Each structure stands twice: as structure tokens, then as C-alpha cells.
Amino acid sequence: MDLTLKIWRQKNANSKGKFETYKVKDISPDSSFLEMLDILNQQLIDDEIATPVCFDHDCREGICGMCSLYINGRPHGPDSAITVCQLHMRKFNDGDTITIEPWRAKPFPVIKDLVVDRSSFDRIIEAGGYVSVNTGGVPDANAIPIQKENADIAMDAAACIGCGACVAACKNASAMLFVAAKVSQFANLPQGRVEAKERAKNMVAKMDELGFGNCTNTGACEVECPKEISLSHIARLNREFYAAKMS
Numbered sequence: 001m002d003l004t005l006k007i008w009r010q011k012n013a014n015s016k017g018k019f020e021t022y023k024v025k026d027i028s029p030d031s032s033f034l035e036m037l038d039i040l041n042q043q044l045i046d047d048e049i050a051t052p053v054c055f056d057h058d059c060r061e062g063i064c065g066m067c068s069l070y071i072n073g074r075p076h077g078p079d080s081a082i083t084v085c086q087l088h089m090r091k092f093n094d095g096d097t098i099t100i101e102p103w104r105a106k107p108f109p110v111i112k113d114l115v116v117d118r119s120s121f122d123r124i125i126e127a128g129g130y131v132s133v134n135t136g137g138v139p140d141a142n143a144i145p146i147q148k149e150n151a152d153i154a155m156d157a158a159a160c161i162g163c164g165a166c167v168a169a170c171k172n173a174s175a176m177l178f179v180a181a182k183v184s185q186f187a188n189l190p191q192g193r194v195e196a197k198e199r200a201k202n203m204v205a206k207m208d209e210l211g212f213g214n215c216t217n218t219g220a221c222e223v224e225c226p227k228e229i230s231l232s233h234i235a236r237l238n239r240e241f242y243a244a245k246m247s
Contacts, residue, residue, distance in 0.1 A: 001027040001089060004097040005040065007053055010110050013117075017110065019099075020050070029090035032065060033077060034060060036089055051095035054113035061087040064228065065163030069114055070101040075165035075224045083163060103164055105173035106211045120210045121162050121178060127206035128199035129182040131191050150188040157184035159227040166229075172213030177221040179203050180237035181221045181229050187240055197244035206240055 002025045010017030024040050031039070034057055041052035056066040067084035070075035077087045092098060100114065108116040160181035167173050183200055186192025192199070215234060222231045 001029060001092070001094045001096075003027060003036075003075060003092065006097060006099045007048075007114070008101045009053070009113055010102075012080055013109055014110055022049075029088070031089045032060070032085055033069075033071070033087040033089065034085050040229055046220075054111075054115050056115050057085060062086045063161065065161030065226075068103055068116065068118070068163050068165065068168070070103060070168055072099055075103075075168040076163075076226055081226055081228050083161075086226075094227075097242070103168040105164075105167050107173065107175070108164060108167065116164075118162070118164050120212075121164065121175070122177060123210060124175065124203055124206050125182060128195070128202040129186075131186060131195065133191065133194045146189060154185050154188040157181040157188075157197040157229065157233055160225075160229050161227060165224045165226060165228060167212065170213065170215075171218065171220070171226035172216060173211075174215045174221070175207050175210075175212040176215035176234050176237065177225065177229055177231070179207050180233035183237045183240055184233040187236060196240060200237065200240040200244045204237075 001138060002024070005022045005024060006019045007022065008017055009020045022040060022044070024036065024043065027036050027039065034055070037055055042125070044050050044052055056068060058064040058066045061066070062083045062085060065083065069076065069084045071087070076082060076084050078091050081086055102110050103116045106122040108118055113116050122216045155184060158181075162178060164178070166177040167175050183203060186199065187196060217231070219231060222229065
């Protein structure tokens with residue numbers, strides 16, 4: 001496959017960025033998208049065309065959520081329930097032009113090229129996305145009876161990898177799906193009920209403070225989430241928040 005790549009290049013957070021166009025040839029349809037970028041970077045180094053394109057990656061197994069790229073107008077590219085590292089070049093056609101951008105959201109400032117600072121998610125977690133009570137050892141925790149339905153919902157919410165695709169997909173750059181998942185994974189378990197009120201209020205307050213937008217329930221976040229986190233968790237977050245405010 002021969003491809004034309006339009007890639008956002010930005011020297012640092014304070015520089016003005018722009019799209020640069022590169023061409024790559026003989027790309028295998030079985031290559032992953034990140035492997036294709038590796039080939040491009042090797043070409044840029046060998047031919048002394050430009051500095052390598054900076055992009056985030058770690059596990060390359062769809063677990064860490066670092067490979068956050070906006071590809072042809074979609075977070076993580078033209079496939080469903082995958083991260084960029086799981087996207088294969090067979091999803092594109094020979095001769096295609098592919099536009100690659102970083103996440104576009106005020107709380108995710110660009111560091112360089114395609115790399116953004118997502119530490120705002122860490123600050124939301126610090127505000128309340130944890131359990132600080134002593135739950136005992138593993139055998140003790142397993143001894144606490146939990147309805148299977150509740151355990152399943154909590155596990156589904158805990159599948160969130162914090163990639164930020166929900167924010168990138170949302171026209172308001174809302175982080176509601178992320179926050180809802182982190183609240184919901186504890187709200188359904190007895191270990192998480194001790195701090196339930198503080199958790200919902202503090203995490204929503206921190207989300208607003210960091211500049212994330214409001215949720216208008218368009219559902220783009222659910223569609224683009226690589227772990228298919230359900231909008232129902234946002235409803236649960238709203239219930240938790242209102243209950244905390246009224247108590």
C-alpha cells in the first residue's frame with residue numbers, strides 16, 4: 001500500500017502547529033497503524049527529511065490507552081471498539097490520504113506533534129477516584145457478598161483505560177463518560193459506598209475546574225469508546241451526584 005499522510009507537527013506547547021505531508025510506500029495491510037508510523041519515522045531518519053513524528057504508545061495491546069490519535073476525523077480511527085495500536089492498515093485503501101491529529105481539547109494541551117498532556121484525568125482520579133478505607137486482605141475482600149449483577153456493572157465500568165477518546169469525540173470536550181466510569185466502578189460495590197458522597201461531588205467539581213465541557217447526551221463518547229463504556233454510567237453518576245448534594 002502507498003499512502004499520503006497529513007500529520008500535525010508542533011514543536012512544543014507554545015509553538016504554532018501545522019500539517020505536514022509525507023508519503024509512505026509498500027506498507028503491509030497487516031501492519032498496525034503504529035507500525036506504519038514507525039516505518040515513516042525510520043524513513044524520516046534515514047533520508048534526513050525531518051525529525052521523527054512524536055506519538056504516544058506503550059503496551060500496543062489495547063490496554064494502556066496511550067495511543068490517542070484522531071485519524072480521519074475519528075478518535076482511534078475507522079474501526080469500532082479498538083485503540084490505535086489495534087487498528088490495522090487493511091482498514092485503508094491503497095492510495096488513501098490519511099489525516100492524523102492529536103486530541104483537540106483545552107484540558108489536553110499538545111506537548112509535541114501528536115502527544116497531548118492527559119494528566120487532567122489523573123487529577124480527577126486524585127480528587128476521589130479511589131477507596132481509602134481498609135478493606136483487608138484479598139481473602140477478606142472476597143468474603144464480602146456482592147450481587148453478580150452489581151459486580152458485572154462495576155467490572156464493565158472498570159474497563160475504562162482513560163484514553164480520552166470520549167473527550168475527543170465530544171463536541172463539548174466533556175469528560176462525563178470517563179468520570180462516570182470511575183465513579184460507577186465503586187458505586188456498585190460495598191467497599192466504595194463509604195466515600196460515595198465525597199467521590200461524586202469532588203470528581204465532578206475537579207472536572208469542571210479543569211475546563212472540560214458539559215454533557216449534552218449526544219452519545220458520541222459511547223460510540224468511540226474503545227472499551228464500549230455505556231452511557232448508563234453517566235446516568236448513575238448523575239444519581240450519585242444529586243444524592244450527595246441533597247444529603
